[in-house]
Amino acid sequence: MASTAVEACQWTVTALARYAPATISVLLQVHDRLRCVAATGSWQVFSTVPPQTGIVGRVYESGVTAVVPDVAADPDYLPVRPDVTAEVCVPVLDPAGRPIGVLDLQWCDPVELAPWRETAERLAARLGARIVALGGPPAESRSEKLLRHAAALTSAPTEWDVLSAAVTAARDVSTLPAAVLVLAGPAGPRLDPPTGGPGELEARIRAELAEAGPAALGRMVSRAHRYGAGYTLGEPGHPPVADHEPLVRAGVRTLIVVPVGPAGEGGALLVADERLLRPDPTTVNLVELLAGQAWSCLDRLRTLARLREQASSDPLTGLRHTGPFGQRIAAATPGRTALLAIDVDGFKTVNDTYGHQAGDRVLVGLARALEGALRQGDELYRIGGDEFVAVIEVNRPEEAVRIAERLTEAARRTGRTISVGVALPRPGESPELTLRRADQALYAVKRHGRDGVHLAAA
Template sequence: MPRATTVLAACRATVSALGRRTPARVSVLLPVHDRLRSVAATGAGQISSSVTPGVGTAGRVYASGKTETASPVPADGDHLPLPPGVTAQICSPIVDASGCPVGVLDLAWTDPVDLAQWRATVEQIAGRLGVRIGQLGGPALESRSERTLRHATALTSAVTERELSTAATEAARDITGFSAAILVLTRSRGLWVGPATIPLSGLEARIRAGLADGGQPALERLNGWAHRYGPAYSVTDPGAPPITDHEPLIAAGVGTLVSVPIGPADTGGVLLVAKEQRIAPDSSTVNLVELIATQTWTCLDRLGSLAKLHELASSDPLTGLRHHGPFGERIAAATPGRTALLAIDVDDFKIVNDTYGHQVGDQVLVDLARALEAALRQGDELYRIGGDEFVAVIEVARPEEAVGIAERLADAARRIDRTISVGVALRHDGEPPELTLRRADEALYGVKRDGRDGVRLAPV
């Protein structure tokens, strides 16, 4: 053990030495990410390679810092799976010089053994191993390839753009060891800086503030630079003129920057990873960030495709309005006394179809849908639930407000030389949403009977 130059070598030396002196199955488990994992073991039986801290004998010993012995070994679900015939077990924490657990040393016997005699020996060896692990820099960590695969899985598992942006920046920071990672993406209104991972490092906060001050021009320069030159790293040289496109980053205190494009220049973005110190990253670091960026774009593209499919599945193909499925979900969440349903029917629409044909009728519906949408307020929702039948779902403070919105819709229809009949109903406390819609329809039919082109409020 004293001659070991790595944590893994020290663990293997310990297991080998114990294996020569006892027939016990010996294993060393160290924390890797969020699990205890077996890094060295003897025996051909089942070796538990992954343990949750606090669960099972090894997990409890790691969490408590106290040795556990058992003879016979309980055959309950809280203990780790052991090879057949195991009759005795000693599990001791591996502690560093400060007494903090950094792993577990576990021995299991199938032959009779004096646990009292072995306990002191196992605890002494575990203590020595803990000191040596500390001298070698701490518990063994994941390899870069293992870490990259773990982050790739997290990216693939993201179900929203926010989750994906957070996973991408966390991956970039973890893999490079840099303190700041920023994802810049193209959106319909321009480039957008992805959500921040809380808490922010000081450098990351300064970069985000600098990009916000620079606005779209600063983001466009960074995005353009990355797509023009490809994956690269830059080290600030006080004696050399700065790269103009990187001025907001340099002003924020960036000493080293890895810049990797994501997707096409007009629809993708750029992943920026930075630290204050001036170093030259090795090529593998840039390559791994490029892998993360590529995976990020693949996942972004997948989320975009799924969003489009969902929109197609929940929208009326003619008008683009949402239809029956989303409408049912919306009215089910209607607030009694606050949510109003506006049932809308196009007057004399059958005459239009019969006289001018369905193509003209379809255009009437499209034009009317656009006019009604424009007349609604921010947050109001319009659905097409039948051939010439629409429903608006709005939130109001009083019935008169709902009637006023309905009048606006009627005026909007008149401005494109059409008329509509509108029935208005506020959901009552305890009333099924289907009944609210029926009352709105009844009010609408009242307008039809009175000559069309009007608004009526259902009895409160």
């Protein structure tokens, strides 16, 4: 008489409870978890159980009944109530013999388990056949989908992972096949990186929006932030506003647009379909929730990245400082990695004569000049007041000297001079000792009049 799979499970539990003085539950597979759809005899049950977790997960994965006369001796037992002593868990199989869930019974009083095993297996077989006849286990609800995707967004380790999780969630929750994020960038609004959309519509949307350019994207984002979320009614024969014409050219007939993040910093999430549909307001609300969650996760990752950068960078010059420098020289390659110890000539006089603000301006100007004189891949660190170190990869010591001479020329163009000591790590030499030899070479330059380069002995 049951009209749904959930009703069939609830009536099975209710009927079985009349004869079995036990805690009874039926768990069915919903997406990637076992969901408890019917239960009785317990103060609390687990709403969902991850796969391979507990006796129920073991039975579901194996398709083999578990008879546990002493739950205290089974490490997989999930405690539901404190007085349980024994458990019988049987798989609920479809007519082809594939597990679709489990029927679980737990007793607190002495019980003969063998007869109950036979009864439970017969009931589970009939229940499995009835569930399949009714269309299979219940589908994942919208709230469950939202919870699953929110967890995926929260745990995403990188911005790309957040963007990928956001568009995947938008497709899944809205049931529309295409989703695209437009986010603010240094040169104006930009499309998020492709994340493997399931069909051609998403590719066409990207192509049309890319051709339309940042100005058109900006108008679309501004519209979403100014007026809020919007969606099409699925009524044919009505022209779109000009901002949406690129989407119509891509073949879009159904569109949900929701703002992402704050105006000026965030963007917009577009979810679309080629079919003429009428999204219900609840779907739009769910997409808005996802967009809000995605922005929170994206903003958190960006904040953490800024904090890490601040923690590893000199606040005055923006160069990396001693912590990252120590990690870099620890990976120095003997004979290839050159250390250039750099000291600003006469810097104390600048501070004493013109003040520390003038000294700071000198350091910032020199930092920019030295960075500009280095090659792609070379690294510059500030390790003290007016002390810098460049870490470069070279084939010969003479190459390191030439680069050091380029640095002295760049410093002269700022109106200052520097002294540079050059050292290449010896086999088996510690990074600290290499840096000490570079410093000694630097002091040799100072002794001979400054404004020059000296190579430490190999």
